[in-house]
Amino acid sequence: MIEVSQLRVAFGADENETIAVDDVSFTIPEATVYGLVGESGCGKTTILRCLCGLNRQWSGSIRIAGKPVGPVRDLAFYRMAQMVFQDPYGSLHPRHTVNTILSEPLLVHGIADIGARVSRVLAQVGLGESFRFRYPHQLSGGQRQRVAIARALILEPRILFLDEPTSALDVSVQAEVLNLLRDIQVEQGLTCVLVSHDLAVVANLCNRLAVMKQGRLVEELGVADLMSGRAHGGYTQRLIAASAGYDRALVSLDSD
Amino acid sequence: ATPKDVFVMASDLTTFITFDPAAANESFPNELLRQMCTPLLSLDHQDPSKVVAGLAETWSNSPDGKTWTFSIRRGMVFASGKPVTSSSVAWSMRRSMKLNLVTASLMRDWGLSSPDQIATPDDHTLVITLTKDLAPSITPFAFTNHRLGAALDADTVMAHEKDGDLGAGWLNTNVACYGPYRLNTLRAQEVVILEGYPKFWSGAPAMKRIIVRHVPEPGAQRLLLEKNDIDYAKSVEASSLAAMVANPDLRFQFKPRLDSVYLALNQKDPVLTNPKVIEAFRYLIDYQGLSETVQKGRAEIRQSFVPAGVFGALPKGEDPYRLDIAKAKALLAEAGYGDGFKKTILTMTNYPFPDLAQNLQQNAAKAGVTLEVRTMATAQLYTLMRSRDFQMLMAVYDYDYPDANDMALRMAYNPDNSDAAKATNFLAWRAAWAPGAWFKEQVETAQRERDPAKRTALYAELQRRHMQESPIIGIFQRLGAMALHKRVKRFDYNGAEIFYDTIQKD
Amino acid sequence: MTSNSPILTVEDLRVGFPTPRGTVEAVRGISFAIGRNKVGIVGESGSGKSMTGRAILKLLPGGATSSVKSMKLGDTDLAGLSESEMLGVRGKRISMILQDPKYSLNPVMRVGHQIAEAFRVHHRASKAEAEERALEMLAAVRIRDPRRVFSLYPHEVSGGMGQRIMIAMMLIPEPELIIADEPTSALDVTVRLQVLAILDELVTTRGIGLMFISHDLNLVSTFCDEVLIMYAGRIVERCPAAELHQAKHPYTRGLLASLPRLEDGHKRLRVLERDPSWRDEPIPAEA
């Protein structure tokens, strides 16, 4: 469904050029969830933004649904692929009601039958009609993220890009959202790319994952390997260890 | 308080275009220039209709009144040390002709347009031949104008010549004349200082210095005057007049001025050419009311065009029109405008024009005529006048010399009314009014007439008919009010000119 | 070490925010004590953790109202102290580490000066002396080249280093108690552990009390000695950290259950069902 090869992204020019993504290639089969993990600033979000057309400065090749895509995408592309952002507080327009937010994609794509579709998608993400005319600030974080997911789903896409969809949420809410994503993905056979720095979250949703470090893809492994801790790279091992919690004995103090 | 031998005044010095006698045309710079450039002849300090000696000690004319001979006073020297001679005057006149600026236009009015008309048989004799046939009582006024009849120090001026400008650039901010004062400092927007010339022929001026401070705001001028930080405030607000007159520290001098406040109806406008409409407007002005309120102490009614105190003026009180709305209405109805019409009236932003125009507007409204008032800066108004691009306008005209001939030429004379003629110096042309053969004949006859009594009669007839027919409606003659500190004992003003050389002060 | 005599005892602390929809009670009558150990406070977002920490220092945001029956720091009752008296408590006796070093350091001041300033407010010391102490402190938080780091500006240091600087700044006046409000949640997983280790070491060796606010149950259970669980402005349960996984309160259990685990794979997560009675049920007695 998605094929990326030799993707390279650089920001800035001349001496302060930073290479955010360097020679990254991977393939994602249809109806699977692919995870991207790594530390802050390693380029996860950048890859996602390239995939969905928000970032237009890249080189390499991207094929989606079998067709190569360039930096600028057409409307049809956006009907096929949608994105959910990391911060539900920032990704909803603060002055639009839920209804307006959800109608907007339909208006853009000239799809009729707005009222019914909005109701349907609200039900789908587990929000009742009572939320329809609220402003984002009247919603909790989890509810906001549901609205964001609903906005992505209302165009009935086949691909969903998820940028840390739960990292701004409490554990209890995170569970709800993860379950919801899981259900929808299975139900609609969506292809998803999930970016997260929480290995447990990745393990919960993904079929395969890639570990990134400083713009490079250092390891690609299946979820079973992750669960059983069968990672090859030392870096991946360290990530796995760190996610287990604090252990004084494991930490070396001297660095920096 | 100001020193005893220094005279300090406040005025608006924002624009100060030039001190060049060939080009100077603004009123205040001209007033200053007059103190530094004594003309051939001078107006009497008290009575503007009397001509007395200036650079010329004596003068005489040929029997036909066209050739004038002046004998120039001896012993006068310029600041450079060079003597003042007849050729200094001649040079300065020829220079003006060559530059063809305002003064050249003025000279043409007198029939003086060619250098050959000026001759200098010797250093102290100047002979000028005019082409116009004028009564000998009028002509001397030409030489009382300091721009026309002054002497320039040719060598000094030519030493500063640049690109063939005959020293015009230098003379913008310098003076090279002979007079009771000399220019010490000139800084536009700040100060002008004149230095007394002790060896002036009629004696050293009592004031060693004249300092003019730039104070654009009349209110501020008044405050300075009341504190005696100045001796003379150039701008007096109408509203302050009463209170200032009542102030025992201040002293006022009033003199009728040489001007006319008028309403002009453009004769290119078909409605306004109707004689009944013109007459109706004469009845729509509240002469009485305005002169007693808005213009109190600042102007007197004068519906004829020659100001009071000038040769040829009608006696005081011969002002036939007064506000009569019913009559105006009737006239409009007769003219076929019973339902009224709509016109725009232009006027200046400064006192008292907005008030006068608004008053007219109200009266006109009562007679069914809608007037839209447009106030604008004076420069803008001139531009529109020049292009005759207006319907009605209300303004004031300053005359040049105190003889009815000047007024008659401006107000009742327009030999060529075509657009191409561009006779912008005739008010009749500006109003697009072609007065007709009778007026032309009358003006030209009066100009030639040597018998004063007959001349007076001719002008009286001219003015009376003008008041009936002309679309230029006379309203007021302004009063000059000089606000002085009481320490100023003498400050001569004859209505036409102000004289600094005789200022006396405690 | 007199680890069981509490440094701070708080009794019936309340914090409220008046709003058009009535007063929002952020903290509703909580009582606890902190000794010379690491006390973790966990709870979901908005449960009042930060407000508790700030109320102790009397640094509540404008508009907040608070009341407390007693708040004893040693012999002093903080409840009765005026603003100027609090100046002697803040930093000197209690200090606080904030979440994000990127925002909590003054961007236009060199970090060394910020540390030295913290020392000089509470100790009569010359500038040079204070700087000397600051350098020592930087070394104590395991910064390798203290002299160089001393003269850096906050934007020139990494997140992990920034948080160590923050720790140095807060420890330099030698307080008795440190409140750490999510001190590591802005940091990367691997860096996070290093910072925690430094904090752990300094607190333990100097015998300082630590109030550790976090929403990461995993972390708190492994890092702290004791855990308080907050829900809707109240403490619903308290237990030794090691026993957190045997917690009794359904809220705590729910939180634990909803945590995804690496080894569980695609298992459906349990979702916490909130019981309205938790808001007002009696608070368990001091442990």
Place this chain on the structure above:
Amino acid sequence: MPRRVLPILRGSLSIALTLLGLLALTFFIGRVLPFDPIAAVVGEKADASVYETVRARLGLDQPLYVQFGLFLRDMLSGNFGRAIFTGNAVADDLRHVIPATVELATVAIIIGCGLGIPFGVAAAVYRGRPIDHAVRLLSLIGHSVPIFWLGLMGLIVFYAWLGWVGGSGRVDIFYLDAVPRRTGMLLVDSLLAGDWDVFVSALRHIILPALLLGYSSMAYISRMTRSFMLDQLGQEYVTTARVKGLSRRRVVWGHAFRNVLVQLATIVAISYGGLLEGAVLTETVFAWPGFGQYLTTALMIGDMNAVLACTLIVGLVFICLNLITDLLYRFLDPRTR
């Protein structure tokens, strides 16, 4: 090397473009003005022939683009031409009016900052308290009062009644030209000459207009300071500073205020720039021979040489202030170094 040169080049190009645009706009404005410079020169009485003579002399008979071209050429060679309404070279006029305005503006901005900054800070720190409202009211009045009205009232009270200050103008008339002209700013020149009397006289004259202008810039500065300070006081590092046990004064001035300096510099530069453009009405009321009056008069009679030169100056001032604030940014904010 070219990498470093490129941004500088781009910067200068944009400055040049701004200036060119500025000049073109002024030129256009000058052309559409109904004020006729010829009318101003020849007056009401001149006949048509004189009018045409002057028109040709001023070069107004040439096509517009030629006039603009000539003008640009002159500007680039530093020749601003002659001002019609003063008869002087524009450059000479500017040498007189600019120092006068700079002097007034500088004293005014010092007053404006001296009052505005502490007031703004106090209003932010005590937000919603009486002092906040008082400052707000005071500064809003400064923002709303017609300045010529306030000016005349000031003259009546402090000059006419109380006699505390000098009247119109820059100095008592008898001190005019009493000290040699070095900078053109009387306060400075009199100090340089060591002439105390002139200094006092100049001070007495400048104080009222400067207070007036200072008051209105105080209004702006204090309001902006308040808003910047509120932003900063809500920042986490302020909490950190308070946690350290710093007194309110140290927190406010030592920490928060240092962070608003950068923004404040911009604001102060903007208001200073505004003052340098000249306050026409104040200058009129106080007979201050400054830039604003000069420019306005020039505009009113359509004196294009003067207007264009003034515009260029204003543009340059604007650009310079931009540059200076940029430099200040670099100096005050380590993040931009």
Place this chain on the structure above:
Amino acid sequence: MTVQSFERDASLRTWLLAEAPESGFQAWSQSFYLAWLRLAANPLAVIGLVVLLALGLVALMAPWIATHSPFDQVLTERLQRPSAAHWLGTDELGRDVFSRIVYGARTTLYIVGLVAVIVGPIGLCIGATAGYLGGWVEALLMRITDIFLSFPSLILALAFVSALGPSLDNAIIAIALSSWPGIARLARAETLTIRSSDYVDAVRVMGASTPRIIFKHVMPMCLPSVVVRVTLSMASVALTAAGLGFLGLGAQPPTPEWGAMLSTARQYLLEHWYLAAMPGLAILTVSLAFNLFGDGLRDMLNPRS
């Protein structure tokens, strides 16, 4: 007051404060109501609002409030001090000053309102477009803004008025033309922060066109601060209008306009101070009211702590 009406009030309040609004209208009213509550907590802002409302009312009801016609001249009764017959005295043509001030409210509000209506959209469009598009479009638009900004606003307005001919409408256009740059800069600064926000990215991912993003998503976010800025600059608009009137380029006589009245009264200042004081006070009050209200709006729209 009956119990019923009290209950109705109470239910309206509940409706306005309900957690789950049932319609777009209710949601909109709610946000409005909450904003109003925040504004109401600021007494000065409320005073400003009340004054502005009162002013609007005065303008609307001018014929009923005025005691005389604002145009009737009675030359014999000129320059009278305030009295029972003429509450605020009479002017230089014997017109009733009180009535002229009352009618002047119409002119002043007209000027101020129209300027706001012109300036806001122009500034907003230019600023938001420049900010959102960036690149050479931004460079060009911001250069133009700079050029206009570096012109003294009174002079720019003066030039425009004289070009278009002196009339009230032209004065308004001129003032508007000279005051949009400030708004544009503000809108651009605001847009720069909005441009990179997630919700703008979100609409881009929907495939929304650039104009749609600018108009529907970016502009509404800039609107509050632009509104505040416009409200605040209303005071200076009234003063610039007065300045133009002062130069004879504003409202033409005999239209009652405060600025023009003030400038005429200027020459009577020393003798008849109340003549200048009245319109001066009126201008002061209005601009103060605008400023207080604008200040309140600013605080209301970005609640900082």
